[in-house]
Amino acid sequence: MLVPQGFSFAVAQAGFKREGRYDLAAVVSDGPASSAGVFTTNLFKAAPVLAGMQAIEASPTARAVVVNSGQANACTGEPGLADCRQSLELVGAALGLEPDAILPMSTGVIGPRLKLERWRAAMEPLAASLGQAGPMDAAKAIMTTDTFPKVAWARVGDTPAVVLGMCKGAGMICPNMATMLGIVLTDAAVDPGTWRQMLAQAVDESFNRVTVDGDTSTNDCVFGLAGGASGVEVVDDESAQALYEALVDVCQSLAYMIVQDAEGGTKVMRITVAGARDDAQAELAVRAVGHSPLVKTALYGRDANWGRIAAALGRSGAAFDPAAVTIAIGGVVIFEQGRPVDLDIDALMAPVLRRQDVDIDVTLGDGPGGAVLLASDLTHEYVSINADYRS
Template sequence: MHIPKGYRFAATKASFKYEGKLDLGAIVSDTPAIAAGVFTTNKFKAAPVLQCQEMLADGRKMSGFLMNSGQANACTGDQGRANCRETLNLAAKALGVPADELLPASTGVIGAQFDLAKWEAAMPALASSLGEVGPEETAKAIMTTDTVHKIAETSFEIDGNEVRLLGICKGAGMISPNMATMLSFIVCDADISTEAWQTMLTDCVNLTINRVTVDGDTSTNDCVMALANGASGVAIETEEEYILLRKHLLTILEDLAYKIVMDAEGGTKVAFIQVSGAKTDHDAELVARAVGNSPLVKTALFGSDPNWGRIVCAAGYSGANFNAEDLVLKIGGILVFRNGTPEPGDMDDLLAPIMAERDIVIHLDIGEGSGSSMLLASDLTKEYVAINADYRS
């Protein structure tokens, strides 16, 4: 694994919810780094989200991330904010970085206050793991209902000098833009201005993480944060260099977004819902989200049932502005519906092999406009119900 220069990873078992599980992690940059973040739009923002937004507001450099699973520290009021700050003080002392340069993130059950005694007890092990573990262990420390840890990496060269990017994330349920219920951390060893890094991250998140759905729920704790520490010696200054870095950041986030939907709680399918021909991008997005969030469409995907009528129905109630007779539906490249009527032939037989695949492309053209959108959606399974019925046990 090509880890960006100047970063060290840490992870340990703090027993926040389960014994014997990695649930506390950190990423530390050897030198303060340019930082950017994109956060949940939920009105009930968790204490670490509020803390990060406050810390990033003045554009100062940051030295790393502190992350935990098991407890969300959301809907915990002033005590939750105070506890969040105290965990930063504890970790900063253990890791050797300033507390006001450590960005926190939490995931887990909403409402419970931190047990600070567990945090304090875990600090020596967290500190001793710094630089001794890799991104895999840190990625495992933020898993909740995830079945696999999620990592993406890429690199490129500018004038013979290599720039590396690496991202980790968690996310499997309570997933829907804006944003998906997930934590994501990206590290890069290029040098770039704060404004350009923030703009780049926001743009790339909108094209990736904000275009996935598992169940239509948006969490209190969602965040995507990124550091760029300049340790490669490569400065991003020209338009061509900016475009190149953006391309690779987009690649990281595309990879992580797909892995989230692929690992959806109980999920067995990933639907690539593509909408074109809309009067506006907004109309296209309305259709994509209506189809991707429809329980009937999602359960049909789980059953490998080519019930295209559910897709057309969802487009019809989406609120998008289009004429019904203009809609053209293709599933896996096979023309299924146009001019207000199904295509002739045995669609069940034609679509059976397509519906059996894990990845299924659903394309709706709804008119003659230039608006378009894309959404990744999971199916909805019996296992999803079982996982979320017992989530707190």
């Protein structure tokens, strides 16, 4: 694992939801780091999202990110905001930081307020852990229904600088910056304005390109800290491009892991739409296919039911000529010029649909528009997990 210089990690067992597991984590920069944040578009924004937005707007730099699992602090009104501020004061006092320099993230069940007495009890072990824990410990601490910790890293070009990211998310996933939280760190030096633009664009190319169930959470948030400890500076287009490519690489790797770890999921669909009138039309089409319960359940059942894909395209709102549409699964064209091909589709598709990764390629016409989306299948286990989520 490549870990950026100038950052320390801490974890603690606070018992927010269940005993015996890490559920509180902090990432601390040695000095002020250029800060960036991308936040949920859900109108019911959780208290930590609102506090994080305020912090990013108030200052170009930050010193730390603190994350808890097991309690979302969402739909808690002004008392929830006050709880969030108090939690930052506790963490600041424990780690020797100004509360305003800490960016908050939370995930868990919507509604309940923070258990501040458990925050207080966790401060001593959190402080003792600082510098002793690593990125994988922090990634484990922010998990909820995730089955594995999600960490990715990349080197910035041929320099010593590194980008490291971690995230959590497996259900309630359709980021439109799902309970999806992400932290991205780099030891490259980049001005806050450039860094914020980079993170927003990278999120659009990664986390906003995935769906599990079409639900956008109250708590979705991605924070980025650029500390500069490597001595590598972004000073021109070439160095900016190198940092951006590493950032996108890390974010796309994490985004894939989210779909791979979808609640109850067994498949990852890579849906590509080309030939649309424009990108917006392609976006409508690709999301209609990726969100469709019928498409997702067919994929789970290894059923080459191309009709469900065609039907989703037809109701997507995208404008196209049905007679010009081509659909391919796993590189095999099964629908062309508005009708199925004359092949034994079930036999051809059987080995393709046994794979974890399944490509679905759609051509709507000869226009310039295109879009890509990663989507999971929909299984019995997904229903079981979410039917019992609060118990």
